Amino acid sequence: MSDKFEFLHDSIKKALKGGADYADIYIQSGEGHSLHYEDGKIDEISSSISDGAGSRIIIGGKTFYSHTPGNALAQVSSSFVDCAESASIAGIKASDSHRPLIDRETPMAPPSAEFFREMDDAVKKEADCIRQTSYRYSLLHRRFAVVKPDGATAFDARFYSSFSVQVIVEKDGVLQTGRERRCFSLPEKDFWETSAPLEIAETALRRAVLMLGARACPAGVMNVLMDGEAGGTIVHEACGHGLEADIVEKDSSVYRGRIGEKVAQENVTMVDDATLAGLYGSFRCDDEGTPAERTILIENGVLKRYMTDVLSSWLYGMPLTGNGRRESYRSVPVPRMSNTFLLPGRDDFDEMLARAEKGLYVKKMGGGEVDPTSGDFVFHVTEGYLIEKGRIGEPVRGAILTGNGPAALANISALGHNLVMDPGICGKAGQSVPVTDGQPSMLIEGLTVGGSEV
Numbered sequence: 093m094s095d096k097f098e099f100l101h102d103s104i105k106k107a108l109k110g111g112a113d114y115a116d117i118y119i120q121s122g123e124g125h126s127l128h129y130e131d132g133k134i135d136e137i138s139s140s141i142s143d144g145a146g147s148r149i150i151i152g153g154k155t156f157y158s159h160t161p162g163n164a165l166a167q168v169s170s171s172f173v174d175c176a177e178s179a180s181i182a183g184i185k186a187s188d189s190h191r192p193l194i195d196r197e198t199p200m201a202p203p204s205a206e207f208f209r210e211m212d213d214a215v216k217k218e219a220d221c222i223r224q225t226s227y228r229y230s231l232l233h234r235r236f237a238v239v240k241p242d243g244a245t246a247f248d249a250r251f252y253s254s255f256s257v258q259v260i261v262e263k264d265g266v267l268q269t270g271r272e273r274r275c276f277s278l279p280e281k282d283f284w285e286t287s288a289p290l291e292i293a294e295t296a297l298r299r300a301v302l303m304l305g306a307r308a309c310p311a312g313v314m315n316v317l318m319d320g321e322a323g324g325t326i327v328h329e330a331c332g333h334g335l336e337a338d339i340v341e342k343d344s345s346v347y348r349g350r351i352g353e354k355v356a357q358e359n360v361t362m363v364d365d366a367t368l369a370g371l372y373g374s375f376r377c378d379d380e381g382t383p384a385e386r387t388i389l390i391e392n393g394v395l396k397r398y399m400t401d402v403l404s405s406w407l408y409g410m411p412l413t414g415n416g417r418r419e420s421y422r423s424v425p426v427p428r429m430s431n432t433f434l435l436p437g438r439d440d441f442d443e444m445l446a447r448a449e450k451g452l453y454v455k456k457m458g459g460g461e462v463d464p465t466s467g468d469f470v471f472h473v474t475e476g477y478l479i480e481k482g483r484i485g486e487p488v489r490g491a492i493l494t495g496n497g498p499a500a501l502a503n504i505s506a507l508g509h510n511l512v513m514d515p516g517i518c519g520k521a522g523q524s525v526p527v528t529d530g531q532p533s534m535l536i537e538g539l540t541v542g543g544s545e546v
Contacts, residue, residue, distance in 0.1 A: 099165060099187050100239045103172050107149055108241060110181035114150040114402065117172055117239040118379065119163050120421045121194040126230040129208035135226075139202055142234070143194075144421035147175040153407055159422045165189040194235055200280070203229050207289075215259070215293045219301060223267070224260040227293070231280050236421075238381030246381030252372070252526055253283035254515075257296040263304045268489070270300030271474065275372040275515035275526065286370075299456065299475050302487050309476065309488035309543030315451035316493065316539040317444055317479060320512030322457045324529025327434055328518070329462040330469040330497030331362065332529075335389050335397075336415070336427040336520075337404035339464050346467040346498055347395060355395045356501035359437050362390040364399055366414065366430035372515035373430035373527040380416035380425050387413045389432075390501075401427045419523035426521050433530030437507025444506045444535045446482040452491060452541050453477040453484050460493075467497035492542035500536055508533030 100117050107115040122142035128135040145168040146159040158175035160167050170186040208227050216222055232252040239245050256273035272295040274287040318326075334345040341348075347355065356362075366375050366384035377383050380402050388396050400408075401416030404427055417428035445453070453476060460471030473491035477484050513530040 096165070096191070096193050097237065097239050097245045099169060100172065101243060103169060103184050104239060104241050106184050107176055107181050110176070110183065112149045112151055112179065112181060114406065115148065115241050116380065117145060117147050117168060118236060118418070118421055119145045119168055119193050119239070120234060120236040121163055121196060122232065122234040122420075123200055124230065124232040125200060125202045126228070127203045127205065127208070129205065129212065129227040131224060132209070132212060134205050137202065137205070142420060145171055146418075146421040146423070147172040148424065149175050149179045149181065150403060151179055155403065155424060157424050163193050165191055165193055168193060194237060197233075197235070200231060200233060203231070211289055211293060214290060215297060218294065219261065219297060221261040221263050221301065221304070222259060222297070223262045226258040228254070228256045230254045236379070238377075238379070240381050244381070246377045248376045250277055250375060251279045253278055253280055255287060255289060255292060257293045259293070259296045259300045261297070261300040261304060266304060268300045268303040270296040270298065270303070272296040272299070273515070276370050277372055277374045277526070278370050302475065303489045306487035306489040309452070309473075309491035309541065311541055311543040313538055313540050315448040315479070316454060316536045316541065317448045317451065318454045318531070318534050318536065320508065320510045320531060320533045321514075322454045322531070323514035324433055324531045325457040325460060325471050326469070326497070326500060327362065327531050328429060328432055328527065328529040329460060329471070330467060330500060332364075332429045332432045333462065333520070334464045334467060334497065335399055336429070337398045337400040337408060337410055338427050340398050341404065341408050344465045346465065350395050351397070353395055354393050355498055356390055356393040357504050358393040359507050360390060360393050360501055360504055361388065361435040362432070363388055363435060364413070364415065364429055364432045368431050371431045371513060371528040375430065378414045378416045378425075379418045382412055382414040382416060384430070385414050387415075399427050399429065401425050417525050419525055423523050426523070428520060428525055429518065429527050431513070431528040431530070433511065433513065434507065434532065434534070436509045436511040436532040439506040439508050441508050441510070441533050444508060444533060445479065445484065447506065448479045448535055449482050451479045452488070453479050454491075454493075462497065467499070468495070469497060470494050488543070490543050494540045494542055500539065503537045503539070504534050505537050506535040
């Protein structure tokens with residue numbers, strides 16, 4: 093298979109001799125299906141083919157990039173010629189061969205609407221207060237090759253399967269929404285063997301109904317006990333982005349220049365690991381062809397490494413960690429998280445609950461925003477309960493967590509032994525990529541909780 097890429101390797105060699113510091117070519121073959129089923133009928137169904145290639149040349153830290161649809165040698169080599177010309181490198185020619193560089197596999201079957209119809213009927217029988225149901229399912233298969241300047245060609249193949257449910261319920265004119273999802277880097281058959289769709293829908297319904305009877309959340313500074321199932325929002329947003337090398341070196345991270353310093357409690361170890369099979373952010377090599385690895389970012393509270401791609405590693409003299417990721421062949425790779433999580437501790441959940449005494453128990457987090465320069469964050473809680481006298485009390489709605497990432501890490505007084513992974517889509521630099529965030533149950537002391545009561 094590597095013989096197919098000999099022409100492109102020769103082109104890259106010419107670019108390097110012509111003054112390029114680095115050059116590579118990313119070639120992709122992709123197929124995807126998605127279905128949106130809402131209120132008992134298909135709202136949208138789509139299928140797509142995403143074949144293409146992206147050519148990159150780096151000179152003096154400046155990146156030149158060109159991309160083209162299709163992955164025949166003539167198209168790919170012509171795109172590299174365009175990239176070279178924009179970088180003022182002459183003498184590189186295109187091939188006239190229309191041979192595909194990545195052969196297409198057997199097409200995937202689109203999802204069945206009948207499956208969603210039967211599930212929707214079952215869900216609606218469980219509660220009279222349901223006003224709207226919405227189901228989204230997507231399946232993507234992508235195969236790619238990276239032609240590298242060292243003469244090697246890296247290959248990977250990925251499946252991305254995702255299923256999400258949203259249920260809206262109403263009581264006495266009050267509307268509440270419940271959501272739940274499952275996402276894995278697995279083929280369709282394996283995905284459904286690990287994901288029970290009706291249970292996912294029932295979880296969304298239960299959460300929505302629960303919030304109908306919830307009281308408004310009180311506001312104030314309090315102890316917050318976060319369940320492992322809460323999702324790794326704080327890990328990813330408040331801490332993870334600030335450890336991506338491009339953000340660090342643009343002086344946009346509170347963690348800049350702090351390698352070797354204590355940035356969290358001694359019980360905190362934070363890892364980014366793309367090698368974990370089946371997780372949404374997993375891969376064998378990143379989108380620059382660098383082998384995936386397990387990177388310890390924070391160890392026993394001490395900052396150890398940043399996440400890098402080829403460019404940031406070269407520019408800033410940092411170790412290459414295999415975190416160069418891109419949304420598609422149209423995109424330039426940048427440092428991105430993969431599967432990022434806190435290692436579990438040894439604390440028992442009931443003991444953490446007793447230590448919290450009075451505060452907020454967060455069962456599930458929603459969206460939010462963070463400023464990586466300062467680490468300040470605002471996150472919404474989609475399922476929360478008051479903690480009263482060391483016990484879980486009544487449910488509350490409208491809770492908002494506000495704080496600072498480094499401060500939150502410094503105030504984690506206990507970590508449970510129940511590591512839970514939560515998948516999602518991460519947006520950065522106009523690109524979206526699949527990721528997984530994870531955490532055990534953890535007790536954060538003195539966190540500001542916004543709500544409707546003071």
